[in-house]
Amino acid sequence: MMLAVSALAVASAAVAATAENIPKKKEFRIERGMSKQAMACIQCHKQESPGLFADWAASRHAAANITCIDCHQADPHDKDVSKKHFKQYERSDNKWGVSEYKIPVAAVVTPKDCSRCHPDEVKQYSRSKHAKTNIIVWKIDFWMQKGLNTDTERATGCYACHGSVLSVDENGELDKQTWPNVGVGRVNLDGSLGSCSSCHTRHRFSVMEARKPEACGQCHLGPDHPQIEIYNESKHGAIYDAFGDEYNWNAAPGTWTPGVDYRGPTCASCHMSGSGTVMTSHDVTERLSWETQAPLTVRPENFKPLPAQTNWKTERDKMKEVCKQCHGQTWVDDHYVKLDAAVETYNETYYKPVKAKLDEMYEKGLLDKSNPFDQVPEIEYYFLWHHEGRRARMGAAMMAPDYAWWHGFFECKHRFMVFMKEADEILASGKPAHKYEPFPGTGGDTKRPNMPMN
Ligand code: HEC
Ligand code: HEC
Ligand code: HEC
Ligand code: HEC
Ligand code: HEC
Ligand code: HEC
Ligand code: HEC
Ligand code: HEC
Numbered sequence: 508m509m510l511a512v513s514a515l516a517v518a519s520a521a522v523a524a525t526a527e528n529i530p531k532k533k534e535f536r537i538e539r540g541m542s543k544q545a546m547a548c549i550q551c552h553k554q555e556s557p558g559l560f561a562d563w564a565a566s567r568h569a570a571a572n573i574t575c576i577d578c579h580q581a582d583p584h585d586k587d588v589s590k591k592h593f594k595q596y597e598r599s600d601n602k603w604g605v606s607e608y609k610i611p612v613a614a615v616v617t618p619k620d621c622s623r624c625h626p627d628e629v630k631q632y633s634r635s636k637h638a639k640t641n642i643i644v645w646k647i648d649f650w651m652q653k654g655l656n657t658d659t660e661r662a663t664g665c666y667a668c669h670g671s672v673l674s675v676d677e678n679g680e681l682d683k684q685t686w687p688n689v690g691v692g693r694v695n696l697d698g699s700l701g702s703c704s705s706c707h708t709r710h711r712f713s714v715m716e717a718r719k720p721e722a723c724g725q726c727h728l729g730p731d732h733p734q735i736e737i738y739n740e741s742k743h744g745a746i747y748d749a750f751g752d753e754y755n756w757n758a759a760p761g762t763w764t765p766g767v768d769y770r771g772p773t774c775a776s777c778h779m780s781g782s783g784t785v786m787t788s789h790d791v792t793e794r795l796s797w798e799t800q801a802p803l804t805v806r807p808e809n810f811k812p813l814p815a816q817t818n819w820k821t822e823r824d825k826m827k828e829v830c831k832q833c834h835g836q837t838w839v840d841d842h843y844v845k846l847d848a849a850v851e852t853y854n855e856t857y858y859k860p861v862k863a864k865l866d867e868m869y870e871k872g873l874l875d876k877s878n879p880f881d882q883v884p885e886i887e888y889y890f891l892w893h894h895e896g897r898r899a900r901m902g903a904a905m906m907a908p909d910y911a912w913w914h915g916f917f918e919c920k921h922r923f924m925v926f927m928k929e930a931d932e933i934l935a936s937g938k939p940a941h942k943y944e945p946f947p948g949t950g951g952d953t954k955r956p957n958m959p960m961n
Pocket of ligand 6: 669792793
């Protein structure tokens with residue numbers, strides 16, 4: 508008998524140990540203050556879409572009694588009100604599906620909806636290039652303006668990151684080319700710009716998720732803006748890999764503190780979260796002193812398509828204040844000396860000579876401006892600034908030597924030589940460069956969408 512008893516004791520100890528490691532299951536409690544319509548949403552969706560319900564139930568919103576209605580209630584005449592959804596209140600199979608609980612709902616929830624309760628975050632966000640990216644794209648991008656890609660290529664590519672311009676079709680349903688979409692600069696039917704769930708996925712709306720680099724890396728990656736790869740290879744990224752599971756990701760909003768809650772910064776620490784005397788901001792355009800994505804690097808206030816309403820020196824000081832939570836002044840100042848030198852090298856040694864040669868070919872009629880991608884020197888020029896040149900500048904900005912040199916300046920040299928050889932041959936021969944026709948996958952709508960183009 509002794510044996511059986513001790514076996515039982517071991518088994519129950521094991522159960523207790525596992526139980527400690529499993530987070531307590533959150534039970535959603537029915538609050539007396541909640542309206543019956545709000546209860547109906549929750550109860551029916553708990554059955555119909557348990558994954559969605561569980562996310563909401565585990566969120567701070569649920570704990571604060573913020574219900575589905577607070578975000579999804581629509582005016583019956585709103586353009587995006589869900590017509591299908593009214594049928595949910597004509598169901599005989601579900602006791603919550605009756606007209607007594609009927610509320611018009613819309614699937615789209617915009618920054619304007621969130622602003623009822625989070626006005627500061629929404630105001631900051633609306634100043635950022637995240638919110639205004641669609642305006643920039645439609646002002647300057649050849650792919651869009653010249654119809655050089657198809658609607659499908661745009662919907663599955665550009666819009667998924669930059670955001671779509673939402674519209675409704677002839678049946679009053681959301682246009683399938685534009686929905687679903689949670690891009691950073693989505694143009695909403697209520698005139699607001701952006702989609703808060705691009706970093707705080709619904710329905711957890713978690714600060715923990717947004718503080719992690721993966722939240723940004725979904726869009727900030729690849730050959731032309733490899734910020735997540737740059738971060739991963741930097742010392743800061745290596746520290747995150749080694750110690751990230753010890754960081755206090757769930758510190759209350761605005762209190763996440765370097766040295767206390769984490770020992771190496773993430774994207775959010777440097778670009779958004781509060782640090783020292785610098786306040787948390789949803790405007791990612793703050794703290795920047797260069798436009799390192801542009802063909803010619805300029806100050807943010809001199810970026811013509813959308814001049815930033817900031818002063819580069821003030822913003823640089825804010826970023827330095829973040830660094831100084833963990834580093835000395837000299838370490839930080841010297842980093843910026845190298846960044847400025849990298850910008851100058853890129854502008855003067857690579858960009859300007861290539862641009863001058865390109866312009867000469869256009870002037871002499873050896874290249875044709877009508878399609879800026881169908882002649883080889885045009886593509887070479889694009890790669891120089893849009894891919895390799897960005898990698899060199901951004902690698903230098905965020906401490907990634909492999910990007911600054913091997914994927915950056917090294918490739919710039921190679922591109923420079925190939926471009927110059929071709930350009931000189933074309934100029935010497937006086938014969939226009941070969942034009943590739945027909946250019947594949949064209950036909951995207953070139954009409955500027957209806958949005959504030961200021
Ligand atoms: C009786 C069940 C039921 C009730 C009550 C109910 N829903 Fe739904 N809801 C559904 C089902 C099923 C779907 C998916 C099918 C569809 O979109 O019509 C859905 C879809 C939705 C959608 C997506 C609509 C779209 O057009 O894509 C939203 C948003 C939504 N519900 C929110 C709510 C809110 C808010 C409430 C409370 C005011 C609510 N629901 C009440 C069953 C219900
Ligand atoms: C804090 C605001 C908020 C609350 C509360 C909220 N939602 Fe949502 N919901 C959103 C956002 C944001 C989206 C994503 C759509 C967008 O980006 O416009 C969304 C999307 C949806 C969708 C469509 C997504 C899909 O995958 O089909 C449904 C259905 C939905 N919500 C139902 C609900 C239900 C049911 C509740 C309550 C249990 C609820 N929501 C609570 C903000 C909210
Ligand atoms: C009706 C008011 C209301 C609306 C609308 C609302 N929220 Fe909230 N939200 C709150 C409250 C209250 C809290 C704080 C809960 C707490 O501190 O426990 C909160 C907390 C948050 C947090 C912090 C969560 C965390 O992990 O600490 C985020 C992020 C958030 N909301 C995002 C959103 C977004 C995005 C929207 C729009 C899609 C939205 N909220 C709409 C009331 C609202
Ligand atoms: C994987 C996500 C993603 C896709 C897909 C994508 N972009 Fe971008 N795009 C970005 C990011 C991130 C930046 C910011 C670059 C930076 O600052 O490093 C950017 C920058 C830009 C810019 C420069 C904006 C400025 O301020 O100078 C334009 C224009 C642009 N993209 C247009 C497009 C178009 C048009 C498409 C499709 C043909 C597209 N993008 C596809 C993520 C994406
Ligand atoms: C680019 C990513 C990103 C987007 C998009 C974004 N957030 Fe956040 N949000 C964050 C980060 C990171 C934090 C955490 C800041 C910190 O460390 O305290 C945060 C925190 C919050 C908080 C907690 C309070 C605070 O200010 O720290 C609220 C509320 C919130 N966000 C609402 C919103 C709303 C509303 C929108 C849409 C207008 C939005 N967020 C869009 C990244 C984002
Ligand atoms: C859904 C896609 C998406 C996500 C997620 C995203 N971004 Fe962006 N981000 C973009 C695009 C697109 C741009 C280019 C905007 C432009 O210049 O037109 C951009 C631009 C930026 C810029 C340059 C702003 C400027 O004024 O030049 C910074 C900094 C930035 N993002 C930081 C972040 C951080 C930090 C996160 C995560 C907390 C994040 N982003 C998450 C798409 C995204
Ligand atoms: C150690 C702090 C730090 C971390 C971590 C960091 N960045 Fe940066 N980032 C910078 C600095 C510094 C610059 C250059 C700022 C300037 O213009 O003066 C920069 C530049 C950028 C730019 C170019 C903006 C422009 O218009 O030129 C983008 C986009 C960006 N960061 C996004 C990200 C993303 C996404 C992550 C995470 C994957 C990240 N950053 C991680 C400090 C950081
Ligand atoms: C939360 C603390 C923290 C913040 C904030 C922070 N760093 Fe760091 N950084 C570190 C740590 C820790 C190391 C590792 C130092 C070592 O090599 O022992 C590091 C390393 C570096 C390195 C060395 C890279 C290498 O490859 O040798 C540079 C340069 C650097 N940081 C610059 C900056 C700059 C610039 C900022 C602000 C834009 C910044 N850091 C923000 C903690 C931080």
